[in-house]
Amino acid sequence: MSRDDLRVGLSPLPIRMRDLLCGLLKRSLRKRDAFVSAFDDIERTDIEPASHLISRADYLNASARPEAARVRIFVDQLLDQYPAAKRDDLVRRIRSRDDSHHRSACFELLLHGLLVARDFTVVEVEPPLPGGRSPDFLVAAPDGREFFLEATVAEGEIGADPGADRRMRDVLQAIDQVESPDFFLNLHHRGAPAQPVRCRHLRTQVQRFVNGLDYESAVADFAEQRPGQVFNFEEHGLTLRITVVPKHLRQASGRAIGGRILPGGVVQPHLPIKAAVESKASRYGQLDRPYIIAVCALETFANADSAIDALFGTEAVIVTENGDHRLVRNCDGAWRGSKGPIHTRVSAVLSAERLTPWDVGQRQMRLIHNPWAARPLSNLPLGVEVCEVVEDRLKKVPGLSLAEIFGLSSHWPE
Structure with missing residues (x-):
C-alpha cells in the first residue's frame, strides 16, 4: 500500500481497525524510509474526555475517539513532510508531557505544513547563525526570496505563575x-493557590457534601429556581464555591464537574502577544534576510484585533474642547513606542489564536506587515489574510482558511 493510502484510505474504517492498519503501515514505512510516528503503536480503548491532569500529548496518544485518530494521522502526515534529520527532536517535543513544549512543537509542525502546502521551500530547519543561536526555519518563497521564520507561543497572562496553574489543575x-x-457540580472560583492544596482533604469534603444532598429536594429547588445548597472552601488564596444541578438520568457515569465559572477581571489578550514578539524581535541580532515571527496566542479571548493592538498599539479616543473626537493608537505596541518605530528588524508577524492539530479546521491566520521594517517582505503567497498599512490606514485582504489550505473539513476533526 502506498503512502497516499495511509493518508486518505483510512477514513471509512472502524476506529480500531483503522488504528491497527495505521500501525502496520507505519511499521512498513519505517523499514523502508525511516518513517517516524509521534504516537505509540498500541490498542486504544479509552473514549472518555481528557482529565484535568493528563497531558495533551498523553491524551492524544491514548484516546480511542475517532477524532483523536484523525488528528494522529494528520500529525503523522505533516511529520512525513518534515526534514528527516530533525524529526526525532520534534517528535520528542510533541510527545512531551509539558503542555507548553507540546503546543510549541505542534505549532512549528503546522507552520511547516502550511509552507509546504503553499509551495514554499524550507531550506533549513534551525539554520545556525553567528552567536550560536538558530531561528526555527530558513524559508524560500516560490519566487526564490528567502526569509527567516521564528515560531513562538504567547501563553496566558503576563506575570502568571505556572505553578499556580498546575496546582489549580490538581x-x-x-x-x-x-x-x-x-x-453535576458547578464550580465558581476566585484567586489562585499560592501553595499546594490538600486535594485529598478537599475531595473528601466535597464527597461528604454530595452524599448529604437530597435528590428530590434539589430537583424541586432547581425547578422553582430557588437557591440550593452550596459548598464553600478556602485555602492558600483560592476560594471555591460549588453548587449542584440535578442530572436528568440518575446513576449516569462520567465526570462530576458540569460547569466552571471563571473569575472576572480585566482582559488584555494583546499583552502576551506583544511580549512574545518583543522577546523574539532582537534575539538573532542583525540579519541579512527578512525576518518573520509566527505567534500563536493561547489566551481565551485573543482574536485578530489582539494581534493588531499588540503590534501597532492599543486604541484610544482623543476628544477636543469643542467635542470633536477621533480614534488614534497609543504608542504602546511592539512596533511603535513613545519615540517612534521600534523592532524594525521584524518584517512581519504571522499570527493565529489557539491553533492546534485538533482545531486547525476552525482557525484562521493572518500575515501582518511591519510598515517600518528595515527589510520588508511583500506579496508572499501564503494564502492567509494579509494586513498592511496603505496610506496610513490598515488594509485587510481576506485569505483562505486553514481548512482550505490543508484540505480539511471545516468541522475537523469530527
Missing part, C-alpha cells in the same frame, strides 16, 4: 473524581 481533578451519580 484541585479540578480532585473535585472531578468525586462520585456524583445524581448531580
